[in-house]
Each structure stands twice: as C-alpha cells, then as structure tokens.
Amino acid sequence: MLLSLLTVSLAAGSALAASTDDWRRRSIYQLVTDRFATSNDSSPTCDTDDRVYCGGTWQGIVNKLDYIQGMGFDAIWISPIVANVEGSTGDGESYHGYWTADQNSLNSHFGTADDLVALSSALHARGMYLMVDVVVNHMGGTSVPPDYSTLAPFNSESKFHPFCWITDYSNQTNVEHCWLGDNSVPLVDVNTEDDSVVDFFNSWIAGIVSNYSVDGIRIDTVKHVRQDFWSGFAEASAVYTVGEIFDGDVNYVSPYTKVLGGVLDYPTWYQLTSAFESTSGSLSNLVSTVQQAQSSYANGEFTAGSFLENQDNPRFQSITTDQGLVKNAMSWPFIQDGIPILYYGQEQGYTGGGDPANREALWLSGYVTQEKPLLQLVTSLNAARKAAIAANSNYLSTALTFPSVEGSTLAVLKYPMLALLTNGGSSSTPSWSVSGTGYDANEALIDVLTCTTYTADGSGGVSITGSAGEPVIILPTIAFNQTYCQSLSGSS
Structure with a gap:
C-alpha cells in the first residue's frame, strides 16, 4: 500500500546543513534510480530500447555508496520519487520518474518509505547529501484528453491548463501554459496560477524535505512554469534548489537565477559540448559564454550546476570517442566556478545516444574501478577540487x-x-x-x-x-x- 508523502512521519536522520552556500563545496553524482543498482546486487537484462523498469531501487543505491564515495563524490541526485503512470504506454513505462500520477505517494518500484529514509540516513552517516528530483509543471496522462480522475491530488480539469501543445518557444505564454509530451503520454500542464495549487506545492515540498531529510532539490522543466512561482517554492523547501532551464541563451536563463538557488548551466553546456566534440570546436565561444554568465547570473556561476551529460542529452561519447577530447570535456565541471555534476556511467565510458539510449543500467559495467581511466580521472578531479578548496579559503568565491x-x-x-x-x-x-x-x-x-x-x-x-x-x-x-x-x- 502506498503511503502519503504529506502524512508519513519517520525517524529519518536529520538533514545536514544544506544551504545554497553549503552545496557550493559539494560534487554531485547524478543517477537514474531504476538503472543504477538493484536491491540484491543482481544484474538483470536491461535493453534501453524497451523503455521499461529494469529493477534499480533506493536500497540498491545504499549498497553501492562505497562506489560513489570512492570517486570523491559527497552528494547524489536521484530520480523523482513519486508514483508515476503505471503500465506500458506508446512511449514505454515511466521508469525515469517524470510522468507523475500521484504527488502524494511514493513510486513503489523504487522501494518503500522506509527504504528512502534508509538511503537518506546512510548518506548522512557518511557526511553526504541527498538531492531529489521533482516535477511541478506537469503530470502524466495516457490519452488526449486525459482521464483527470486518475491524477492526484489534482483530479479535475480545472486544476490544469486547457489542452494545447507547445508550438512556439519564442512565446513565453505558450511555453508556460501549453503541454509537453505527445498523444501517447501527454504531460498534463498544471495550473500554477491557481492559489490552491500553489499552496499544495509549497506544503508538499516542505513535507518531502522534512519527511525524508532531503538536502537539495533539482527541479524539472522550470521554464514551463511562471517565474514568480519559484521563489515561494524555493523558500518553502528551505534547502538548495537547482532548476532545469533547457536553453542556451544566458539572457533567457539568467532571470531564473534570481528566484532559485541555482540553475543547471545549459548555456555553458552547449558551448562546452561544441568546443570539445571535435578538433575544430571554438574555445573562444566557451570563454565568452562563461564570462557572460559570470556577469549575468545572480550569484555569478558559483551556485550553478555544471555538467557534461545528463538523462536528457546524448552522452558525450556518442558524439566523439577521442579520449583526449573526452577527458578535457569531462574535466570542465570540476575546474569551473559552480557545482560539479557527473551523470552515472560517464566514469565507465558509456556511449549511449539520446533518450532512451543514455539511460543504461550501470550494473552491466560490474562497477569496475580498476583499469578504468575515466573513473580515475574523475577521482583525481574531485581530489584536486577538494585540495584547492582547502588551500584557499576564498576558492569558492574566486571567479575563474x-x-x-x-x-x-x-x-x-x-x-x-x-x-x-x-x-x-x-x-x-x-x-x-x-x-x-x-x-x-x-x-x-x-x-x-x-x-x-x-x-x-x-x-x-x-x-x-x-x-x-x-x-x-x-x-x-x-x-x-x-x-x-x-x-x-x-x-x-
């Protein structure tokens, strides 16, 4: 039986000091819960093309914390934790966690409330942080129009924006009010102008942080919700919030840095990928974008999340396998001003292309640590960053x-x-x-x-x-x- 996220009260280890400033000295290992590790350390077949649950769990993550911490990471980012659309759709199953069906219940495929508490407690016992991915913008449907009665707690059409597909990304109203997804899985756009919806989400995020001792929140599809919604949501969470604004324009992304603790630094990511995907890439374009972000973001780039790969973009080695280029690009998140994020499997040399190919099962690697040059690279980069922080008390506020x-x-x-x-x-x-x-x-x-x-x-x-x-x-x-x-x- 699923438990309510708002009413469960469990003796989780209390969250560690998790302000935005505290997160600045951390480095984050991002993982897809279903694809990282199983509870019993088994290695089931997992074909990414099938788009189905493969068996990864919160307990599986606990079992492999030595692997993550051994590379020098002191925080993890896990997939959304709430109950999703069940069963097969035209787009597969919701193993990734982004098709919410019930905001108040946990995804039983990943474990129980006790398992999530155990993960939080195990991390805190090691001095590590827990970041949870959340989705506010939309819920998952299985038809157009969706059956609103299957969604919780917003089970009436009035709690959602009227149906329309996003067709014009230059029109911010269209971006915020119309829907993502497709006819198989329409992503039903929540009416975040409704005061009762706002009140729910502010209470909901406070409950998640409190009940599971969460230290940070990653927020999906931020640009699809009005900007002035986010300041209250971030304040209610009382922890570091980092938002996904999937756009390469610094001027577009910058305003969101004023309402959230940080943003995923997509403008730099675009130029980073372009600079190192071939020997003809432009390093000067990377430099100019970083300098623009340093002067435009509310906190410079100090609280931005820096990354090379994630669950939404093709793995870098699907673009190039030249190890010189790969190692340089992988180094960037660890040597810049913000918070480094490594997407699981990058250290094992995974080469999957766009979704779903970039969501491979890590157990197929055997979690090998010896004779793995990229894993050793990441370990060394984490060690170097920690040494630099220790050597210069102003390192985290020194702009590159x-x-x-x-x-x-x-x-x-x-x-x-x-x-x-x-x-x-x-x-x-x-x-x-x-x-x-x-x-x-x-x-x-x-x-x-x-x-x-x-x-x-x-x-x-x-x-x-x-x-x-x-x-x-x-x-x-x-x-x-x-x-x-x-x-x-x-x-x-």
Missing part, C-alpha cells in the same frame, strides 16, 4: 579567469588551480605558456592527473608541454596530499 586562449589550447585559472585544456585531440601534443598565475617564483607544482611535477619560472609563470591531447591540472605541490599520488601508483 582565462589567462590564455590560443587556438586549440585554453588556460583556466582559479587560484590555486590552473587547468590547462586542449581540443587538439589525442594525436596532438599541446603546449601552454601562462603568466600571472599567482604562483611564487620557482614554486614546486604538480599535475594532479598524472602526479608529474613541475617548477614555476622566476616570475611564477608556467610552461608545460602535454601529451596525447590530455588536460593538465596544476596545483602547488604543498597544497596536494602526496599520499594520493602514492595510492594512485599503487592501484595502477
């Missing part, structure tokens, strides 16, 4: 700069970290010469990805020649724990 942008090479400075990137590809031998680093004359430096040591010149400048088109991430040797390098050589 670009001391060098030359052809296929880019230098990103966020003292004490200097990231040297290239889109020359794996057959290239990149070189960088960077001045104004802030390093002392002749200071000892280290590339945290390879543990190669360097020495700054008499002015603190850095001149480095790389190999195989791979990134170089520099820190002062004094700031980086050498036992990490010893463990790295011991595990290879």
Whole structure:
C-alpha cells in the first residue's frame, strides 16, 4: 500500500546543513534510480530500447555508496520519487520518474518509505547529501484528453491548463501554459496560477524535505512554469534548489537565477559540448559564454550546476570517442566556478545516444574501478577540487579567469588551480605558456592527473608541454596530499 508523502512521519536522520552556500563545496553524482543498482546486487537484462523498469531501487543505491564515495563524490541526485503512470504506454513505462500520477505517494518500484529514509540516513552517516528530483509543471496522462480522475491530488480539469501543445518557444505564454509530451503520454500542464495549487506545492515540498531529510532539490522543466512561482517554492523547501532551464541563451536563463538557488548551466553546456566534440570546436565561444554568465547570473556561476551529460542529452561519447577530447570535456565541471555534476556511467565510458539510449543500467559495467581511466580521472578531479578548496579559503568565491586562449589550447585559472585544456585531440601534443598565475617564483607544482611535477619560472609563470591531447591540472605541490599520488601508483 502506498503511503502519503504529506502524512508519513519517520525517524529519518536529520538533514545536514544544506544551504545554497553549503552545496557550493559539494560534487554531485547524478543517477537514474531504476538503472543504477538493484536491491540484491543482481544484474538483470536491461535493453534501453524497451523503455521499461529494469529493477534499480533506493536500497540498491545504499549498497553501492562505497562506489560513489570512492570517486570523491559527497552528494547524489536521484530520480523523482513519486508514483508515476503505471503500465506500458506508446512511449514505454515511466521508469525515469517524470510522468507523475500521484504527488502524494511514493513510486513503489523504487522501494518503500522506509527504504528512502534508509538511503537518506546512510548518506548522512557518511557526511553526504541527498538531492531529489521533482516535477511541478506537469503530470502524466495516457490519452488526449486525459482521464483527470486518475491524477492526484489534482483530479479535475480545472486544476490544469486547457489542452494545447507547445508550438512556439519564442512565446513565453505558450511555453508556460501549453503541454509537453505527445498523444501517447501527454504531460498534463498544471495550473500554477491557481492559489490552491500553489499552496499544495509549497506544503508538499516542505513535507518531502522534512519527511525524508532531503538536502537539495533539482527541479524539472522550470521554464514551463511562471517565474514568480519559484521563489515561494524555493523558500518553502528551505534547502538548495537547482532548476532545469533547457536553453542556451544566458539572457533567457539568467532571470531564473534570481528566484532559485541555482540553475543547471545549459548555456555553458552547449558551448562546452561544441568546443570539445571535435578538433575544430571554438574555445573562444566557451570563454565568452562563461564570462557572460559570470556577469549575468545572480550569484555569478558559483551556485550553478555544471555538467557534461545528463538523462536528457546524448552522452558525450556518442558524439566523439577521442579520449583526449573526452577527458578535457569531462574535466570542465570540476575546474569551473559552480557545482560539479557527473551523470552515472560517464566514469565507465558509456556511449549511449539520446533518450532512451543514455539511460543504461550501470550494473552491466560490474562497477569496475580498476583499469578504468575515466573513473580515475574523475577521482583525481574531485581530489584536486577538494585540495584547492582547502588551500584557499576564498576558492569558492574566486571567479575563474582565462589567462590564455590560443587556438586549440585554453588556460583556466582559479587560484590555486590552473587547468590547462586542449581540443587538439589525442594525436596532438599541446603546449601552454601562462603568466600571472599567482604562483611564487620557482614554486614546486604538480599535475594532479598524472602526479608529474613541475617548477614555476622566476616570475611564477608556467610552461608545460602535454601529451596525447590530455588536460593538465596544476596545483602547488604543498597544497596536494602526496599520499594520493602514492595510492594512485599503487592501484595502477
């Protein structure tokens, strides 16, 4: 029997300090609950083309927290938790969690209320945060018109916007009032102008955070709801909120940063993907977009979520498998101003294209950690970011700069970290010469990805020649724990 999210009262471990500022030092591992791990560690067949539940659960996540934490992540983002449309539709099953049927009940495919509490408690016992995905904009139907009586708690047509498909993304009213989805699964657009609907959602999100000790909220389809709805919703949650505004225009995304704790940084994502998907990508376009966002977002990019992959976009290795390009692109979220987010399976080299191919079962990888270059890359990047935060008390409020942008090479400075990137590809031998680093004359430096040591010149400048088109991430040797390098050589 499903339990009401608003009435359940369970002894979950209390949420950790989870303000927007507290989230800034975290790095997030995003996973699709149904595809990450099963409760009994089994490995059932999971064909993404089938678009069906494959068996992942909240208990399965608990079982694999060592795997996540071992890469250096201290927060996870899980799929929406509420009950969804049941059974097969013309678009498959709702294993992903975005076709809500009952806002007040949990998705029993993922487990029970006790299981969700256990996940929250297990995370908090490790000092990790829990982020839950939520959908406010719409609910899931199975026909046009939908059977409103099957939806809860909004079971009458008056609680939804009148039916119309979104046809004009340049018309914000059309974007906010018309419907996403298709004839098989229309996404029934909730009337968020209705005061009773607003009151429900504000109470609902407060209840989820309280009942399950949630530390942060990721919000789906934010641009499809009026902007002034979100400030009250965010305040009611009392935790960090990060919204999905699926758009590449900084000027369009920026206003949402004034009503939420942060946004997923789609404008930068578009340019990041373009810059590193081939050796002809534009690094200067990436630079200009980042600089525009730094000056336009309410908190700069400090509270934005930075990512390369997610459940809505093709995996980067479906675009290119050149490992030089892949490693440079993967490094970006960890060396920029905001909060890094890694989509599960990226560390295992998954190559799925667009939805549903990008929602593979991770158990098919065997959760292997040895001889996995991308997993080691992510582990090193997390270690480097933590070391930089520890070495500079102002690191999280220090805006990155670009001391060098030359052809296929880019230098990103966020003292004490200097990231040297290239889109020359794996057959290239990149070189960088960077001045104004802030390093002392002749200071000892280290590339945290390879543990190669360097020495700054008499002015603190850095001149480095790389190999195989791979990134170089520099820190002062004094700031980086050498036992990490010893463990790295011991595990290879």
